Amino acid sequence: MLDILDYTKQELISDADFWKFAGEHLEKPTEFRGVSFVSSIKFIEEQLLPRYDKVTLILGLSDNGKESIGKRMRQLNDRTEFVNYGYEHPDSEFTKRILDGSLRLLFTKQELIHTKMYLMTSDDRYLSFAGSMNLTEAAIHHNLEQLDSDYGKQTDSLYQCHVQMFNDNLRHATTYLDAKKMAGFIKAKNKEQLQINVYTDTVNMVKNKDTGDQDAVIIPAEEVKEYKDQYSSDEELKKLSAQEKLSVAQTVKLFGNAGYKKRNLENIGKELYSLTQVVKHVSRNDDNSGKITREEDLYPKPVLFYNNGQLFEAPRVGDNVKSELITSNLTGDRLREQLQLFSDIAHEYDNYKEVGEGWQACDFMCFLFEAPLLWKIRNMYELSPSSKSREDVPLGVALIGQGRTGKSTLGKRLAAKLTGSGNFLDGGVFDAKNYALGKSNINMTITTVLSDYMYSAGPVNPMMIDDISPDLTTRPYFDRFIKEITNNRSLTQPLPSFIFTMNRREGDSKSQFSLKPEIMRRLWYLSFESTFAGDEDEREAKLNDLLERANDQLYRYCQVELAKFFNDVSPEIEQKIEKDYLYPIKYVLKQAMDQFGMFELVKDYFDDNYDYSLFVGRNDWTMLINQAEVGADLTFIQQDGQLKAQINKQLFNKVSDSTARNNGSMMMERYFQYLPRKYRISYQYTSTGFIVDVANFDRWLNSDTLQQKYNSSEVARDAQKVNTDAKMTELLTRLTEAQEKQAHRHGIFSWLKKK
Known part of the structure; x- marks a missing residue:
């Protein structure tokens, strides 16, 4: 029920009709200026726009108090509802009026605007309302609301008071949506980009203090800090709804610990948008799904996903799956025990191998x-001013x-326990699906399923597939x-990864894996070629002990600490990450180990990352050079003062099995791809072979294999003979010259004697 107190006539109209009253007291209105706590697109489009040529509406939107920051962040981002409507309904009256400037929406800049007042005007008259009513259908037709009303000529002194009251509200408001903003927003190529643009604009609007910017939203640092501190504990966070948690996460993302807006926010729009995304997966519609009825069955369980600025865990992939925040209370002796487990696993692969592989395991x-x-x-690399991408x-x-070298034990069994995963997969699992889909080989099926997982919205934990064909x-x-998954500039949201174990067999054409630099750059190869050594019973006992002790406590601890690490990354830390993308986890582990004086256990492993290109092919090249015949297979030449070896194509026929592959x-x-670029061994090859730098080649092999080949060759002996002959000739020449000088001196002395 609406009561209107007609101030001009000094009478009360009970159960009044707002629009009827407005029509009776102001003919041919042209402009509406209003301040309402809330309103909606529907109300504006159906009730205001048909009646007024120009509408300026200030929306208070947010309530002060302990929830003010969260509500203001949420309502700022709720502009996406208005913008989406304009994007999807470009011909609507709402969109047209926003774009032509005759509809302008504003909202709270700093102090809460709690006013409800409305000022309508025609050419020379006005009608005003002030009271409790918001501009909603419920307020006008159902709620108990009361308004004071005044009307008259615009020359009346009271009209100027109404204008001044509205302008006072206007000075405390900032632009919510106008022609300029809407025109920019709706240029987006899709709805995702549209929302990202709104978030980016929101970030640009937010300021910690008033600098006179009309489009600023002022959120004082001390209020932000108090808000963040309030929800820093898990117990307080659990009390919030999903939307409230999102507001907390966005606030944490945007502001530092002291409450000040962070710097280096170039990509913040995408990051804020990513926080709104939940785990989604759409299964392929395929009538012949074989033994695998759901593609979700192929994905890691439980699934980890990044949402609301934090890492959550759910029992499976899918919508509306109950999830829990990943937390850790690992401290003291329990933390030390888990760090010791980490170290013991690395040392197991170092101490019980013919050639230590603890570096790779770590x-x-x-x-x-x-x-x-x-x-x-x-994302950090993409924004880096360096050459990193x-x-x-x-x-x-x-x-x-090759064979039983512990790669599956580490990559599947231990990794599953260390991450708490219940279903790391075997390559053979894809066999049934392969035939059901009519694929020509399992490799294609694996690639298809892997692509589906990588493009799923939300999951971030790695998919593991054991025993894949290289x-x-x-x-x-x-x-x-x-290349697509790693190059895609639009994939800035949380993204999963994958783990393979590959068993290669010499002489098997399916055991050849790509050595292209562009593949090795994107898929990190770790070599586990060395066989186990030492006492078998002792080794097995040690391995069983590791499997029994393995758990995901340290993994969870690291996720919590990594979240803190990434919360505020300085430019100096960014430079360290650019040098080593594993720097964050190494930093977290080092900080933990330093508490117990344990870092020396793994220090050598942390110095640099394993580079497969520096080790792969060494043995193959050594054996190949030992088979080579100087003169036929390779030729030594001097070039730019350096000893070079020309490797001829026919040498490689010796290791060919005559198959097309x-x-x-x-x-x-x-073999050319085996040569690591960093050693500058060779730069290109032709159809007839290629040239290598002998010194750099041997430096890579860590031996003098090629130099010895040269030293034992006829070429070297001929060169040595030529060199020896040249030195002998030079020596004889010097001796002859010396004898002549001696004879000359002797002749002079003889002549002097005679005198």
């Missing part, structure tokens, strides 16, 4: 622990070895997939 665990946040580093952060890791990496469709040309290309 690097793998670092990748595993940092995987849920690799997307952040990719997102492709320099691999999204996958492959453990490669030739997967040589397939054109896998090449396209991994392993013919001489293919093997020559493969």
Whole structure:
């Protein structure tokens, strides 16, 4: 029920009709200026726009008090509702009026605007209302509301008071949506970009103090700090709704610990948008799904996903799945025990191998622990002023070895326990799906499923597939997939990763894996080629002990600490991350180990990241050079004062099996790709072979293999003979000259004697 007190006539109209009263007391109105706590698109479009040529509406929107910051953040971002409507309904009256400037929306700049007043005008008259009523259908027709009303000529002194009251509200308001903002927003290529643009504009509007900017929203630092501190504990956070948690997460993302707006926010719009995304997966509609009825069955369980600025865990992939925030209370002796487990796993692969592989094991665990946040580093690299780009952060890791070298034990069994995963997969799992989908091979099925997972919205934990054929990496469709997923500039949201173990066998054409630099840049190869050594019973007992002790406590601890680490990254830290994308997890682990004086246990492993290109092919090249015949297979030459070796194509026929995949040309290309670029061994090859720098080649092999080949060759002996002959000639020449000088001197002395 609406009561209107007609101030002009000094009478009360009970159960009044607002629009009827307005029509009776102001004919042919042209402009509406109002201040309302709330309103809606529907009300504005149906009730205001048909009646008035120009509408200026200030929306108070937010309530002060302990929830003020969260509500203001939420309501700022709620502009997406208004903008989406304009984007989807470009011909609507609402959109047209916003764009032509005859509809302008404003809202609270700093102090809460709690006013409800409305001023309508015609050419020379006015009608005003002030009271409790908001501009909503419920307020006009259903609520108990009361308004004071005054009307008259615009020359009346009271009219100027009404104008002044509205202008006082206007000075405390900022632009919510106008022609300029709407025109910019609706240029977005899709709704996702539209929302990102709104978030970006929101960030640009937010200020900690008033600098006179008309479009600023002032949120004082002390209020932000109080708000963040209030919800810093898990107990307080649990009390909030999903929308309230989102506001907290966005506030944490936007403001530092002291409450001040962060710097370096170039990509903040996308980051704020990503916080609104929940886990979603749309299964492929396929009538012939074989033994695998749901693609979700192929995905890691439980699934980790990044949402509301934090890492959550759910029992499976899907919508409306109950999730829990990942937390950790690991401290003291319990933390020390888990750090010791981490160290023991690395040393197991160092001490019980013919050739130590603790470095690779340690690097793998670092990748595993940092995987849920690799997307952040990719975004950081993309914005870096250096030469780094997102492709320099691999999204996958492959453990490669021959036979029983412990790669599956580490990459599947231990990794599953260390991350709490219940279903790390075997390559054979895809066999049924492969036939059901009519694919020509399992490699294509694996690539398809992996692509689906990487593009799912939300999950960040790695998918692990054990015992994959190495030739997967040589397939054109896998090449396209991994380049697309790593190069895609639109993939700035939380992103998962993947783990492979590959068993290669010498002489098997399917055991050839890609050595292209562009693949190795995106898929990190770790070599586990060395066999186990030492007492077998002792080794097995040690391994069983590790498997029994393995759990996900340290993993959870690291996720919590990494979240703190990324909360406020300084320019100096950014530079360290640019040098080593694993720096964040190494920093977290070092900080923890330093508490117990344990860092020396893994210090050597942390110095640098394992580079497969520096080790792969060493043995193959050594054996190949030992088979080579100087003169036929390779030729030594002097070039620019350096000893070079010309490697001829026919040498590679010796390691060819005459198949199309392993013919001489293919093997020559493969051996050329073995040569690491950083050693500057060779720069290009032709159809007949390539030239290598002997000194740099041997430096890579860590031996004098090629130099010895040269030293034992006829070329070297001929060169040595020529060199010896030249030196002998030079010596004889000097001796002759010396004798002549001696004889000359002797002749002079003889002549003097005679005198």
